[in-house]
Amino acid sequence: MKKSWVTLFLPNDEYKERQLLYFIAEAFVLFIGLLGVAGLLNKTFSTFHAESLFILLIIAVTLSLYVWIRYIVSGMEYANVVEKSEYKIELRKLIGSTSKFAVLFAGVAIALKLTGVVDYSWMDLLGMTLLSYGLLLVAQFVSLQRSVRKNRELS
């Protein structure tokens, strides 16, 4: 029995679904708090005149990162991986999917540069690609490690 459209974006597993809803609810509470702080800063300090859209963008990125990091640290992403053979398979998949992301990222960035939409140097482009690839790889690796540890404790 699904009562909300948000379930379309949630996993089918009951535990994962519930935990993700907690993380999203926590992020919402933080959102209210951060909006309040931003409002106070705007009122209190005359030098603080950030654009509303910019503040909202920063808050949105922060909250998305919050939910993502909570998900990674919770060790529930790879909920079926216990054995060493399963771990090796997942590790290979993880490296493959992260590499695909890096190629796609670089492709979009190059397309944006060549069409003149953005104007950053080739070094910037390389740096951004490598940085996002590295961060994603580390995040996924940590997620896998934590998942396996948690799964082994529960076996």
Place this chain on the structure above:
Amino acid sequence: MGNRVKEYRVEKNYTQTDLAVAIGVTRQTIGLIEANKYNPSLKLCIAIARVLDVTLNDLFWEE
């Protein structure tokens, strides 16, 4: 609150993965339920009871 999910699962010769696949959850969820670290919904409790062919009382009722 304890439960006897692991006891009945082992009795029926099911692995955690077998039970997880049968009721459509992850193996981790089964492990969490068995370790009393997650309280499943009534819907999931009934699904577990059906697969293990026992009653809810057998699984979750403490004398």
